[in-house]
Amino acid sequence: MxxxxxxxxxxxxxxxxxxxxxxxxxxxxxxxxxxxxxxxxxxxxxxxxxxxxxxxNRNARALVVGTTDSIGLVVFDLKNSLFVDIARGAQRRARGRGYSLQVGSSDSDVEQQAEHLRFFDAAQVSGLILAPMHDAPESVDRLRSHGRPVVIVNHDPAEANVCRVLVDNEQAGFLAVRHLIECGARRLGIVAGRRDLQPVELRVEGAHRAARESAVPVEVVEYPVDGLEPEYGDRMGSRLAALDRDERPDAVLAVTDMLAMTIISRLTAQGIRVPDDIRVMGCDHNTAAWGGAIPLSSVSLRGEALGEHAVDLLLDEIDDPAGHVHETITIGPSLHIRESTVGRPTATPPA
CATH class of the missing domain: 1.10.260.40 (lambda repressor-like DNA-binding domains)
Incomplete structure (x- = not known):
């Protein structure tokens, strides 16, 4: 033929x-x-x-079997490079296994997250990966009742019969503060925006654990802010710069890199030297923070690995729904030290 x-x-x-x-x-x-x-x-x-x-004919196939060769990914906020990294890893792995990836960002809005999930359900994707900041049991239950497997990333839901891929956020906070203490911090400030978000709460818990376990006394002061957006870092930087020297922390951990970067920008604009006067540490390894005038020390949450593992678990369930056993994979964070905590390396003079 x-x-x-x-x-x-x-x-x-x-x-x-x-x-x-x-x-x-x-x-x-x-x-x-x-x-x-x-x-x-x-x-x-x-x-x-x-x-x-x-x-x-993919449309015809969807009508017959109720799915397409696409999977959906809904993330909390694509302005945060952690979720960009999750999407990048998920897309690479999905493509390698013959699936396309459709991405939606909830822009920190729970209702918009639900709308994305409803859209992907109606589009008959084969399964969903959800990277939320809050539990979404009703949406997850609805998707699963329609035969669409769900994998949760970077959030451990209280009740959900699903696979999970988690980063150890508590260990991320621990690594960050232990590094600051090793650098000599004795009065530590934690800029803890959105304690209602599970990953943020865990990072703060890890920071306090590092202070408790330190061999030297460390005073910890929390500076709550109302959100994770850069504007709140700018306001906190102004607040820290206005403190008297004996009230000011000698090191600050911000729960995201975007907060840390804007704190540094405001401090330096007010004549406060980083890291000489205040060491500043981030926590999520945003690629935007690697360069600039003062590259930021941070903790990588290994977003691409999160996305890759999530796709593997999802497609394993899609391929064998009857024999699939739900798993929880936890990925360890890694510390990346840059100038915001240790200063610029001294150039070696020519011989």
Whole structure:
């Protein structure tokens, strides 16, 4: 059978099956679940597809089986590079396994998050990855009742029969403060925006644990702010700069890099030297903070690894829903030390 020309009617699934000498279900498995088909049979079917120029009708498939070859990802806020990294890792892994990734950002809005989930459900994606800051049990239950697996990333829901991929946020806060103490901090300020958000609360808990376990006495002062947006860091920087020297912390941990960066900007504008007068530490390893006048020390939450593991768990459940067992994967953070806590390296004079 020769390849059809564009002027002729397109090939059908039955044409592929006839040419390859297999059943329709075998062709469907090659297209949708290739690991279920023997290599020799898969090769024969793929050769028939190539010879006929067959293109699967994804819309028709969605109507028949109730899913597409797409998966959805809904993140808390794409202004935060952690969620950009999660999306990047998820997209790379999904593409490698034959799926496309559709991304939505809730922009820190719970209702917008729910709208994205409803849209992806109506679009008949094969499954969903959700990177929220709050529990969303009703949305998760609805998706699962429609046969769409869900994986939760960077948030440990109180009650949800789903896979989870977590970063150890408590350890992230611990690593950050232990580094500041090792640098000589004795009066530590924690800029803790949005303590109602689980990852933020865990980072603050880890910061306090590091102070408690320190071999030297450390005073910890929390400076609450109303949000995680840069404007709150700017306000806190002004507040810290206005303090008398004996009231001012000698080191500050901000629960996100964006807060830390704007604190540094405001402090330096007010004549406060970083890190000579105040060491400043971030926590989420935002790529925007790596350069600039004062590169920021931070803790990486390894967002790309979070996204990759989430796709693996999701597709494992999609491929074998009956045999799938839910897992929780926890990824450890890593410390990255830069000038905002240790200063600029002294140049070695020429010999």
């Amino acid at each position: 020769r390849r059809r020309t564009p002027a002729e009617s397109p090939s059908k699934l039955s044409d592929v099956a006839r040419l390859a000498g297999v059943s329709l279900s075998t062709v469907s498995n090659v297209l949708n679940h290739p690991t279920r088909v023997a290599a020799s049979t898969r090769t024969r079917v793929e050769a028939a597809i190539s010879e006929l120029g067959f293109t699967p």
